[in-house]
Amino acid sequence: MRKIVSILALALLLTCISTNVFAVDFDTYFHDRTLRIDYLRKGSAKGNTVEVSNFVAKSGTWAGSRVHLIDPFNYGAYRIVVKDAATGTDIYTRTYSSLFQEYEATPTGRDSVATFQETVLVPFPKAKVKLCFQQRDKKQQFVTQKEELFDPATTNVVITPAAPVAKKLLYSGDSHKKLDVVIVADGYTKKDAKKMEQDFQTFAEALVKMKPYKDHKNDFNIWGVPAISKESGITNPIKGEKRNTAIGSSYNIMGIARYLMTYEVHQLHDLIDGAPYEQIIIMSNSEVYGGGAIYNFYANVVASSASATVLPHEFGHTFAGLADEYIDEDISYEELHSTKTEPLQPNITSLVAFDKKWKDLVEEGLPIPTPVSAANLNKIGAYEGGGYRKQGIYRPAVRCMMGTGGGFCAVCKRAINAMFEIYTE
Numbered sequence: 001m002r003k004i005v006s007i008l009a010l011a012l013l014l015t016c017i018s019t020n021v022f023a024v025d026f027d028t029y030f031h032d033r034t035l036r037i038d039y040l041r042k043g044s045a046k047g048n049t050v051e052v053s054n055f056v057a058k059s060g061t062w063a064g065s066r067v068h069l070i071d072p073f074n075y076g077a078y079r080i081v082v083k084d085a086a087t088g089t090d091i092y093t094r095t096y097s098s099l100f101q102e103y104e105a106t107p108t109g110r111d112s113v114a115t116f117q118e119t120v121l122v123p124f125p126k127a128k129v130k131l132c133f134q135q136r137d138k139k140q141q142f143v144t145q146k147e148e149l150f151d152p153a154t155t156n157v158v159i160t161p162a163a164p165v166a167k168k169l170l171y172s173g174d175s176h177k178k179l180d181v182v183i184v185a186d187g188y189t190k191k192d193a194k195k196m197e198q199d200f201q202t203f204a205e206a207l208v209k210m211k212p213y214k215d216h217k218n219d220f221n222i223w224g225v226p227a228i229s230k231e232s233g234i235t236n237p238i239k240g241e242k243r244n245t246a247i248g249s250s251y252n253i254m255g256i257a258r259y260l261m262t263y264e265v266h267q268l269h270d271l272i273d274g275a276p277y278e279q280i281i282i283m284s285n286s287e288v289y290g291g292g293a294i295y296n297f298y299a300n301v302v303a304s305s306a307s308a309t310v311l312p313h314e315f316g317h318t319f320a321g322l323a324d325e326y327i328d329e330d331i332s333y334e335e336l337h338s339t340k341t342e343p344l345q346p347n348i349t350s351l352v353a354f355d356k357k358w359k360d361l362v363e364e365g366l367p368i369p370t371p372v373s374a375a376n377l378n379k380i381g382a383y384e385g386g387g388y389r390k391q392g393i394y395r396p397a398v399r400c401m402m403g404t405g406g407g408f409c410a411v412c413k414r415a416i417n418a419m420f421e422i423y424t425e
């Protein structure tokens, strides 16, 4: 019996191994609509499982590219692979990360089991597909952990309750060829309506103000979702302040005081159903410094005077998969960035495979690792300290928006510019 089970497991795994795809024709495989997959990821550092909670028919058209259906970057810790069931061909892939990946790197996550909500969006299949939920092994290779059949003719698909009408904050054109960002309000009551309007404007302007986002202003569609909360403000456990808000944002996530996120991911997607979206920014009604963002998951930013600098930084995480270039040894993530392999993010390196990162941008003769000195202040190199670690991880510039401040360094700019291509073609 045991042998049969393991053969079955192997067969299941083999059916999800990626096939080479040169170009996928959108109209052959997909309707111009969106299938939203809500699921739960449950486990600890010892392992985790994925359980689909709901297939949801999102309102409106597909907001993503109809050309770039296969993820060329693979920056994320997880990957969703959609396979045509009849031929086994990969017809859509995207990588992303989530709060669980951070949780399992904390001391609590070592062996305490916890459950996290996650959601992925894929174009709505015309025929039966296999959905492969993948995570990385120790060598960073993707392995399938769960395979789910989706048959548009028979699988139960739900529709979300009516969501607030989205406002156009910046509109540049057809969603298929634009980056659609939704900004959703959290911690605003009906009485805060005027402040919400002003904060939407501030956020939309801040998002396209800094280079290289500024150079892509005409590539953005920005939508505002005026979600109304029962109470004003944001939950802050350190201050003993509990607020009943639309999305449930909170400070002190993973025990980090300024880390502002929400666990209510399915509710978040319900609320923004009325907007076309590919990236999500939660606008939290609080003056307390804070924020957070995870690649292709969502960003959360406070609507305060700090938003002008916090927003481009957090969007760098969620949109372009950038890592933090600063050092913070209080952040107790244990193996988030191993020094034995090359980190997934494009703007930090362990020097294990530096030629695959930004070695081509380093001027000839500059030493690697590069010492911090007055002469090197504006030079791209490999400066020790980044990804929270003091040693073993290197960043491209002395100063950068993803680090201690200033504009984006040349390495981050290149990664952001490249990312725009897969949203705008």
Ligand SMILES: [Zn+2]
Pocket (backbone or CB within 6 Å): 325, 347, 396, 397, 400, 401, 402, 403, 408, 409, 410, 411, 412, 413
């Ligand atoms: Zn940088």
